[in-house]
Amino acid sequence: MDFITQLLNGLGLGSIYALIALGYSMVYGIVQLINFAHGDIIMVGGYALYVMLVIAGMPLWLAVLAPIVVCGLAGVLIERLAYQRLLTHNAERISLLITALGVSIFLQNLFMLLFKSDAKTMPPMFGSGVFELGGLSVTYSTLINIVVSVVMMIGLQMLVNRTKIGKAMQATSEDAGAAKLMGINTNKIIIITFAVGSILAAVGAVLYCNTYPQIKPTMGNLLGLKAFVAAVLGGIGSIPGAMLGGYLLGVLEQLTKAYITTEVTDAVVFAILIVVLLVRPAGLMGKNRKEKV
Amino acid sequence: MGKLKKKTGAYYLVNTVLTAILFTVLFLLISGRTLNNYWSGVVVLICINVILAVSLNLVTGILGQLVLGHAGFMLVGAYAAANFTRAVVTNGTMSLYVALPIAMVIGGLVAAVFGVVIGIPALRLRGDYLAIITLGFGEIIRVMANASFLQPVTNGAMGLSVKTFSNRTDPGAMFVFAFVVMALVIVISYTFGRSRHGRSVIAIREDEIAAEAMGVNTTYYKLFAFVLAAFIAGVAGALYAHHIGMIDPSKFDFNRSVEILIMVVLGGMGSISGSVISATVLTILPELLRGFSDYRMLLYSIILICVMLFRPSGLLGRYEISLPKLVDKLLHRKEKAAKTGEA
Amino acid sequence: MALLETKDLGIVFGGLKALDDVYLKIEEKEIIGLIGPNGAGKTTVFNLLTGVYTPTKGAIRFMGKSIIGKKPYQINRIGIARTFQNIRLFKAMTVLDNVKVAMQQHRRYNVVSAMFRLPPYWKEERKMTEEARELLKIFDMEDVAEQQASNLPYGQQRKLEILRALAARPKLLLLDEPAAGMNPTETHELMETIRRIREMFGVAILLIEHDMSLVMGVCERIYVLDYGTLIADGTPEEIRSNEKVIKAYLGG
Structure with a gap:
């Protein structure tokens, strides 16, 4: 029973990774950029929630909307201000990466100045009770995490497969040049992709704050990195892949913590990344792309 | 060809003389205590940062791959060297003057071993993936250095005290070591870049598939550049440890890697003189702007983004400033001025 | 012994046979053409010969020794150098x-x-x-x-690529569409250059080309690929009058 409890806890944690991983995966699919700043978007979402809930004292239902709006805007703003010029000029990949890194450092230091570098505690929000059945005992928040992530994924799948915008996204990701020729406004699609990815991260941020009620300006580093590992594990560019990778990573991390070691758990996560990249760089559900000679 | 060799010979001479003058002036300023302890320390730090930037430039500039774990190699070199000097200097086997050079080599070699172990898997990947995987390795190294089972070697987050030269009796010692290593590293990375080995590495940067098709063993040369950079970073770590006298893993975190990267990027990826200039400026600047220390990284990040947006090749691009050429120009101008004066 | 010989060479990409049953034989100092409609697998042949891809079946022998499994840089050092379709x-x-x-x-x-x-x-x-x-x-x-x-300028870039390949002192030179993007005068010059290279450097040359005047003018023998298989080989005269070749090109 303990094992199943740990498994569910892992899935709960993995749900958060999955939601963040989706953003990495979608952006990478469209502009082939590891958006280093994506992890920090979660941090931004966390602080947005904190400001509304604790400082402004808004009711929960209203406060929860704040990170979604703020993150969505932040994602679009980052794309406009930092990446767009490079993307339209077809800049070298290394320049894009360094810019993304710059944005990440900027956000962290900005929030350090605004809120100081020490951690802030979030008040309890929802699902704090414990669900018990037989020997099984998990918090409701864990179950909420899983349900919300599944709902979000289904929604995203529908957006991508059933709507015009989704089809345009797929086309842009397949071949941006051709998509442009077919009359797709790729610029707009890129913005939408950043917005959707950031909104998913905002949902992840709310769930994270509810499960682990502490935020600080550097929280996005490790969280973002792990979510990225999840995206690579599942196959970057693939939506179901990002979800699968997120769940797998969450479970693996939880089981490592529970049964092996807590001290070097993060090292284990990176070891997983390294093994995946070496054995199957396209990930579990990704497509293999080879350079044409 | 004969003419070219003669010219190169003259260039060597000018460079050597100018370097010697710089060294002498700084040494006199430091050992004569004209510069106080604090600023002497900054000069040594500049040398160390130049070493780090020039070494990272080997991978990021010449090989063209983004590496985000350079501080990890520095950490490994620092701890290896520190443990060595702690052992041999404490029990009186040798003085620090003899032990430090050996410690630097040890630090470099241990870092190089890590470079091989990390490089072999990592260099199978390119671009973004390589960046992430080196970031991952850098973090693993730091997490491990904090782990309890390595306490005897690292003393964990408490920090490890390192042997240093006495500031009272010999204030110039650390500077001499740092400057000599720096000069050597600059020379080596310059000549490396203009040899068949460096040419192979640059060819890989330009077009890996074509390089391989022209007989370049790409795996070997990529690893070579990577390991050479790791070795030098290890040496720099050893110097750093013996300069500040107290090390702990947080001194070698992701932010440190980023700082080194910023120096390389701002100076111009691929330009050694660019790395030297920006490492110097970016070491002095924060000292001058003490009051703004909270804003330092914020400012850095904005500069970094702006440089990427408006001048992606950095300050100098791949251009190298040549001192002898500058001297040449100045002399010629004087000659011309003298001639027009006569007329 | 032939300089280069392939037997039953083939490669499968994702269940699709990209090349099948390719037999090539090149003697020293020969100039050979490799032609065929777009997508026939010509460049794939080059990629197999230079170790970019590993064949799924068949043999490649260069100067009597198998070169399958060797890396591109090793093959270059043994004596096969190439140029690229899109200049690299x-x-x-x-x-x-x-x-x-x-x-x-x-x-x-x-x-x-x-x-x-x-x-x-x-x-x-x-x-x-x-x-x-x-x-x-x-x-x-x-x-x-x-x-x-x-x-x-473009023409000199193409020339430099050939020159760079020659600098490796190969015994066999593979040229992938050397005349692409050239005007008739330049193509004519290139023809002369190719002959001159053979005389001066003593290399055999295998070239992929769409420009028929070049291929017919300079090659001693020609192989024709269609849908990944060889459909003909022979002298330029034989190829010109070969029914299958005409059909493949006219899309019949």
Whole structure:
């Protein structure tokens, strides 16, 4: 029973990774950029929630909307201000990466100045009770995490497969040049992709704050990195892949913590990344792309 | 060809003389205590940062791959060297003057071993993936250095005290070591870049598939550049440890890697003189702007983004400033001025 | 013994047979054409011969020895050099350095000599510069030696690629559409150049080309590929009148 409890806890944690991983995966699919700043978007979402809930004292239902709006805007703003010029000029990949890194450092230091570098505690929000059945005992928040992530994924799948915008996204990701020729406004699609990815991260941020009620300006580093590992594990560019990778990573991390070691758990996560990249760089559900000679 | 060799010979001479003058002036300023302890320390730090930037430039500039774990190699070199000097200097086997050079080599070699172990898997990947995987390795190294089972070697987050030269009796010692290593590293990375080995590495940067098709063993040369950079970073770590006298893993975190990267990027990826200039400026600047220390990284990040947006090749691009050429120009101008004066 | 011989060569990409049953035989100093409609698998043949891809079946023997499983750089050192359909020069390097990269497998000195500029460095680099300049002279490119490769006009870039491949001193030179993007005069010049290369360097040449006047004018024998299989081989006259070839090209 303990094992199943740990498994569910892992899935709960993995749900958060999955939601963040989706953003990495979608952006990478469209502009082939590891958006280093994506992890920090979660941090931004966390602080947005904190400001509304604790400082402004808004009711929960209203406060929860704040990170979604703020993150969505932040994602679009980052794309406009930092990446767009490079993307339209077809800049070298290394320049894009360094810019993304710059944005990440900027956000962290900005929030350090605004809120100081020490951690802030979030008040309890929802699902704090414990669900018990037989020997099984998990918090409701864990179950909420899983349900919300599944709902979000289904929604995203529908957006991508059933709507015009989704089809345009797929086309842009397949071949941006051709998509442009077919009359797709790729610029707009890129913005939408950043917005959707950031909104998913905002949902992840709310769930994270509810499960682990502490935020600080550097929280996005490790969280973002792990979510990225999840995206690579599942196959970057693939939506179901990002979800699968997120769940797998969450479970693996939880089981490592529970049964092996807590001290070097993060090292284990990176070891997983390294093994995946070496054995199957396209990930579990990704497509293999080879350079044409 | 004969003419070219003669010219190169003259260039060597000018460079050597100018370097010697710089060294002498700084040494006199430091050992004569004209510069106080604090600023002497900054000069040594500049040398160390130049070493780090020039070494990272080997991978990021010449090989063209983004590496985000350079501080990890520095950490490994620092701890290896520190443990060595702690052992041999404490029990009186040798003085620090003899032990430090050996410690630097040890630090470099241990870092190089890590470079091989990390490089072999990592260099199978390119671009973004390589960046992430080196970031991952850098973090693993730091997490491990904090782990309890390595306490005897690292003393964990408490920090490890390192042997240093006495500031009272010999204030110039650390500077001499740092400057000599720096000069050597600059020379080596310059000549490396203009040899068949460096040419192979640059060819890989330009077009890996074509390089391989022209007989370049790409795996070997990529690893070579990577390991050479790791070795030098290890040496720099050893110097750093013996300069500040107290090390702990947080001194070698992701932010440190980023700082080194910023120096390389701002100076111009691929330009050694660019790395030297920006490492110097970016070491002095924060000292001058003490009051703004909270804003330092914020400012850095904005500069970094702006440089990427408006001048992606950095300050100098791949251009190298040549001192002898500058001297040449100045002399010629004087000659011309003298001639027009006569007329 | 033939210089290069392939038997039953084939490769499968994701369940699709890209090449099947390819038999090639090239003697020393021969000039051979490899033609076929777009997507027939011509470049794939080059990629197999140079080790970019590993064949799923068949044999490749070069100077009597199998080269399957060897890496591209090893195959280049054994004596097969190539050019690329979409020019792949080392753009930010000078013309001279582009040539030197291919040359330096024959002019070795160790890394210590390089870093401290010891005598072996000077000796080998001087020889390499001399050889590279001589090579450039043959192709009338001596005056652009110090220019950055990306600054050359298109025709000279194509020429530099051939030259760079020759700098590796190959026994077999593979040219992938050398006349692409050239006007008739330039193509005619190229024909002369190809013949001259064979005489001066004693290499065999296998070339992929769409320009029929070039292929028919310079090649001694021609192989024709269609849908990944060989449909004909023979002298230019034989190929010109071959029913299957005509059909493949007319899309019948």
